[in-house]
Amino acid sequence: MSNSKTVSPVTRLRGTLQAPPDKSVSHRAALFASLSQEPTVLTGYSIAADPGSTLHCLQQAGVTLTQQLDPDGLTKTITMEGFGREGWRASAAKSKENGPIEFDCGNSGTTMRLLAGLAGGAGVYGRFIGDKSLSSRPMDRILGPLREFGIHSEARDGRYAPFLVNPLHPSTKDSMEVNSMPSGKVPSPMEFDLAIASAQIKSALLLAGLFSEMGVQVREPAQSRDHTERMLHIPTEKGWFSSSVHTPIPPQTLRIPGDISAMAFWMVAATIHPDAHLILENTGLNPTRDGIIKVLQEMGATLSIDERSTTGSEPAGRLEIQSTGYLKPIHLNGDVIANVIDELPILMVAMAFAKGRSEISDAAELRVKETDRIAAMATILQNSGCKLTEKPDGVIIEGSPDFIPRSIVADSLHDHRIAMSAAILALRASGPIEILHPECTAISYPTFWEELARIC
Ligand code: S3P
Numbered sequence: 001m002s003n004s005k006t007v008s009p010v011t012r013l014r015g016t017l018q019a020p021p022d023k024s025v026s027h028r029a030a031l032f033a034s035l036s037q038e039p040t041v042l043t044g045y046s047i048a049a050d051p052g053s054t055l056h057c058l059q060q061a062g063v064t065l066t067q068q069l070d071p072d073g074l075t076k077t078i079t080m081e082g083f084g085r086e087g088w089r090a091s092a093a094k095s096k097e098n099g100p101i102e103f104d105c106g107n108s109g110t111t112m113r114l115l116a117g118l119a120g121g122a123g124v125y126g127r128f129i130g131d132k133s134l135s136s137r138p139m140d141r142i143l144g145p146l147r148e149f150g151i152h153s154e155a156r157d158g159r160y161a162p163f164l165v166n167p168l169h170p171s172t173k174d175s176m177e178v179n180s181m182p183s184g185k186v187p188s189p190m191e192f193d194l195a196i197a198s199a200q201i202k203s204a205l206l207l208a209g210l211f212s213e214m215g216v217q218v219r220e221p222a223q224s225r226d227h228t229e230r231m232l233h234i235p236t237e238k239g240w241f242s243s244s245v246h247t248p249i250p251p252q253t254l255r256i257p258g259d260i261s262a263m264a265f266w267m268v269a270a271t272i273h274p275d276a277h278l279i280l281e282n283t284g285l286n287p288t289r290d291g292i293i294k295v296l297q298e299m300g301a302t303l304s305i306d307e308r309s310t311t312g313s314e315p316a317g318r319l320e321i322q323s324t325g326y327l328k329p330i331h332l333n334g335d336v337i338a339n340v341i342d343e344l345p346i347l348m349v350a351m352a353f354a355k356g357r358s359e360i361s362d363a364a365e366l367r368v369k370e371t372d373r374i375a376a377m378a379t380i381l382q383n384s385g386c387k388l389t390e391k392p393d394g395v396i397i398e399g400s401p402d403f404i405p406r407s408i409v410a411d412s413l414h415d416h417r418i419a420m421s422a423a424i425l426a427l428r429a430s431g432p433i434e435i436l437h438p439e440c441t442a443i444s445y446p447t448f449w450e451e452l453a454r455i456c
Contacts, residue, residue: 003436003439004409004436004437005434006434007423007432007433007435007452008426008429008431008432009429009430010456012456013269013275013276013277013427014276014277014455016280016281017263017266017278017281017455018074018258018282019257019258019259019260019263019282019283019316020075020258020259020262020444020445020446021046021048021051021075021256022257022260022261022284022314023046023050023110023259023261023262024227025227025256025312025314026045026048026051026054026256027050027051027054027110027114028114028203028227028228029042029045029254029312030051030055030058030065030078030080031054031114031118031207032249032252033078033080033253034058034080034083034118035083035084035085035118035210036083036084036249036250037083037084037086037249038251039079039080039081039082040082040252041077041080041253042078042079042080042252042253042254042256043075043077043254043256044070044077044256044311045067045075045078046259047069047073047074047075047446048442048444048446049107049108049443049446050106050108050110050111050443051108052106054110057115058080060101060102060104061088061101061103062083063080063081064080065079065080066079074447084249085122085210088119088122088124088211089122089123091119092119092123092124092125093123095124095125095126099125101124102127102129103115103119103127103129104129104130105128105129105134105161106130106131106134107130107131107133107134107370107443108130108134108443109134109137109200109369110200112139112161113141113200113203113204114200114203114204115128116128116139116142116143116153116163116165116204117142117204117207117208118204118207118210119165120153120208121146121210121211121212122211123211124166125164125167125168126164126165126166127162127164128161128163129162130161133370133371133414133415134161134370135156135160135161136160137160139159139160139161140159142201142204142205143155143163143165145192145204146165146205146208148190148192149205149208149209149212151165151166152166153165153166153167187213187215189214189215189216189217189242189244190214190216191216191219192219194218194220194221196221196365197221197222197223197224197335197338198220198224198338199224199225199228199338202220202241203228206218206229206232206234206242206243207243209244210243210244210247211245212244212245213244213245215246216242216243216244217241217242218241219239219241222334222337223288224288224341225289225338226286226288227286230286230314231252231312231313232249232250233250254311254312254313255311256312257282257284257286257311257312257314257315257316258282258283258284258311258316259283260283260284260290260293261289261292261342261417263280263319264292264342264346264347265420265421265424265448266278266451267280267292267301267319268346268347268349268424269424269427269455270321270323271296271299271302271303271321271323271327271350272324272349272353272427272428273323274323274325276321277321277322277323278320279318279319280320280321282309282311282316283316283317283318283319284311284314284315284316285305285308285315286315288339289339290339291339291343292340292343292346292347295332295336295347296350299327299328299330299350302322302323302324303320303321304319305317305318305319306318306320325401326355326401327350327354327355327401328354328355329354329356329358329397329399330351330358331358332347332360333359333360333362333363333394334362337363337365341363341365341366342369344366344373345366345373345376345417345418345421346417346424347360348360348381348395348421349381349421349425351397352381352386352388352405352425353400353428354401356398356399358397359394359396359397360393360394361391361394362393364392364393364394366394369415369417370417370418371413371415371418373415373417373418374391376411376413377395377418377421378395379411380408380410380411380421380422381397381425383406383410384406384429384433385404386399386403403428404428404429404430405426405429405430405433406429406430407429407431407433408429409433409436410422410425410426410433411437412436412437414440415440416441416442416443416445417444419435419437419438419440420441420448423438423448423452427456
C-alpha cells in the first residue's frame with residue numbers, strides 16, 4: 001500500500017458491516033488458553049497485527065498452536081495444545097538455562113503489559129521488545145507494581161522497552177521468593193490500589209498472581225474493561241479482584257465477539273453524515289466498553305440496538321444508526337473516560353459537528369497511547385478548520401452542525417485509531433483528505449479501507 005490514502009467526501013452512506021473480532025478479547029483468549037492444561041480452539045480470532053503479536057510471543061514461550069485462516073479470509077481459527085501453568089514453569093526453567101526468551105510485541109501494548117505479568121509471574125527470564133511507538137510508551141506502570149510483588153526487571157531508562165523480566169544476576173536470583181513462603185504460613189495477598197484505571201495494569205497483576213501462593217488483590221479507581229475478570233472468572237469482593245496459584249483456569253474454547261471499538265468509527269460516520277443508514281452486526285456490547293453508544297445517544301444520535309446475543313462471556317448485538325441533523329455538545333470526564341478511552345479520538349470528530357462547546361477532561365492517558373492522541377487529533381481537527389483548544393488532559397471543541405472540514409493532509413503518525421478518525425472526518429469535508437501511513441489500520445482493523453469503500 002502507498003504511504004498515503006485519499007478519502008473524498010461522499011453524498012451517501014449505506015450498508016451492513018460485520019464487526020471484526022475484538023482485539024482485547026482476542027489477546028486474552030490466546031493468553032488465557034495458554035494457561036489451560038486442556039487443548040483449546042478459538043474461533044473468529046482476529047487477523048489484525050496486534051493479536052498476531054500475542055500468538056507469536058506465545059510460540060516463543062514454547063506454546064504449540066496452529067493458525068488457520070477461515071474461508072471468508074476475515075478471521076482465524078486457533079488451535080492450541082494444553083500448556084498450562086506447568087508449561088509456563090518449564091519455559092521459565094529453560095530460559096534460565098538457555099538465556100532470555102525474546103518477546104517481540106510489535107505495536108501491541110496489551111501484549112507487552114499482559115505478557116510481562118504472565119511470563120514474569122511464571123518466572124520466565126524474558127526480554128520484551130516492541131516497535132518505535134511501543135518502545136516510547138511507559139512500562140514502569142506495570143514493572144513497578146510487579147517489582148513490588150517480587151518480579152524484578154531492568155528497563156531502558158527505568159521505564160521503557162526493551163526490558164528484561166526476571167534478569168539473572170546475583171542480586172535478583174531469588175526474584176520469585178514471594179512464591180515460596182515457608183510451609184504452614186498462611187500468606188495474605190499483596191494489595192494493589194491502582195492510581196490509574198487501566199485494564200492492562202489490572203490484568204498484568206492478576207496474571208502474575210496466578211503463579212503465586214500469596215496471590216494479589218487489585219482495586220482500580222474507576223471500572224476499566226473487565227474482559228480478564230469475565231474470562232478467568234476472577235473473584236471480586238467490594239471492588240477488589242483477586243488471583244493466586246489456586247485460581248482455577250476455566251476452559252477457554254470460545255468464539256471471539258465483535259469489536260465495538262472498531263464499530264465506533266461507523267457509528268460516528270453515520271451520525272455526522274446527512275444521508276446515512278448503517279447496520280452494524282455482531283457488535284460487542286460489554287458494559288465496560290459500550291460508553292460510545294451511550295455518549296452518542298446522549299448527544300442525540302439516532303442509534304438503536306436489537307438482536308442481542310452472547311458470544312463467549314461477552315454480550316453482543318446489532319446496531320442501526322442513521323443521520324442525525326442536530327447533535328448536542330457534551331462534557332466527558334471522570335469515570336466514563338476509561339469506558340471510552342479508545343473511542344475518544346473518533347468522539348472528538350463527533351464533537352466537531354455538535355452545536356456548541358464540548359469538552360474532554362481527565363483523559364491524560366490518551367497522551368501515552370500508540371501516539372499522543374490528544375495532540376494528534378488536535379492537529380488534524382485544527383488544520384481542518386475546527387475550533388479546538390488542547391488541554392493537558394483533554395480538549396475543548398467549539399463544534400457546529402455546519403462545520404465543513406477543509407481538504408488537508410492528515411498525519412496518522414502510524415496510529416490506527418487516528419488514521420480511521422481522519423477517514424471519517426473526510427466523509428464530511430469540502431474536498432479530499434490525504435491520510436498518511438494508512439496501513440497502520442491493520443493493527444486493529446485490517447479491512448477498514450475496503451469496508452469504507454463498500455459503504456460509500
Ligand atoms: C486495553 C486496555 C486499554 C486500551 C487498549 C486495550 C486492553 O488500555 O486503551 O487499547 O485490552 O486491556 P488501558 O486499560 O491501559 O487504558
